[in-house]
Amino acid sequence: MGRSAPLSCTDPKQYFKAPTQAPTHPSESYKKERIAQAKAYARGCARRAGAALPYYSSLNNARDLDVLRAALGEQRLTFMGASYGTYFGALYATLFPSHVRRMVFDAAVNPAPEQVWYRNNLDQSAAFEERWADFREWVARHDDVYGLGTTSEEVLRSYEKAAARLAAEPAGGKVGPGQLQGAFLSAGYYDDFWPHRAQALSAYLKGDPKPLIQQAAPHQEAAKEAENSDAVYTAVECSDAPWPTDWKVWDRDNTRLARVAPFETWDNAWMNLPCAYWPTARQEPLDVRTGPGELPATLILAAERDAAAPYDGALQLHRRLSGSVLVTERDAGTHGIAGGPNPCVNGYLDAYLLEGSLPVRRAACAPHPEPEPKPTAGARKATGKPTR
Secondary structure, three states: OOOOOOOOOOHHHHOOOOOOOOOOOOHHHHHHHHHHHHHHHHHHHHHHEEEEEEEHHHHHHHHHHHHHHHHOOOOOEEEEOOOOHHHHHHHHHHHOHHHHHEEEOOOOOOOOOOOOOOHHHHHHHHHHHHHHHHHHHHHHHHHHHHHHOHHHHHEEEEHHHHHHHHHHHOOOOOOHHHHHHHHHHHHOOHHHHHHHHHHHHHHHOOOOHHHHHHHHHOOOOHHHHHHHHHHHHHHHHHHHHOOOOOHHHHHHHHHHHHHHOOOOOHHHHHHHHHHHHHHOOOOOOOOOOOOOOOOOOOOOEEEOOOOEEEEEEEEHHHHHEEOOOOEEOOOOOOOOOOOOOOOOHHHHHHHHHHHHHOOOHHHHHEEOOOOOOOOOOOOEEOOOOOOO
């Protein structure tokens, strides 16, 4: 990635297509269109990357990390990885356990070989449905501020009303249902986005599209970096493990899941579908596992309702890395909790990194406070006092 030799799979000028649709139960014709796009994207990766394409992999990322350690003249590595970083950190711990000083795994993905990466993505889509419900329930509790409904179901109807309106007439010519879904997906990652997204939805339904356009419209100046990021993500995940190559498997699994978890399921499937048509050989995932005494004590941090890295992943990593300690933020769902607003979590983190001190095997922290609502223009709090 970045400045050295950035991978590109498509012309960045064509990367941000907007407005777009985001059907939760796509038609057969729409599916055929997305299959064609996935095949074209995979061909573009092969054409632009050439002979380098098979070497984009998590195992090579872990090996590169050890090259960096050696180049710095360090005998042992202190590592802190979040989300995907926990996976190649876990690979590093398995490949080079004697080179580890301390390791922090924040928002751990499930490293079990059978999960990488197809099943992990299905589990992620299911978890996002729960986090989407958490967000809607929070909005409903603040109906006095947003006016989007007093129940989760009413808030969902408000969202669907906005999506239907945007399908008919995109906001600012750039924000359709696809951009709306993308903006609200970020609220599934980070609850500090909740007030801003709720405010934008409320304003749009009341006739002011500006906040929604500001939050959801693609920024063309960021296209090159975003296209590079997605290209590397795709190349690594497609190379790391076998994927189903029969569209019928994808269609069956995602159709079933979308019946109970419609919010993210098909969007996630389209993101990863190029892996069904990947032009290079796939690796067999490494069985992440260390025995007693092989690896120094490591720290795993996890939010119990993390959607992007479901909690089962932290439990699986904890079982596989002997001597690891798991710290859980209960009833919280921010994706990545190190250095965040929870002093309990940060206390364990600082004690480990600075002193090597850890609790015995497991510990738990109460959730950080929910975000405060951000009033829309002209809104009044329940007290009737003007807002600022």
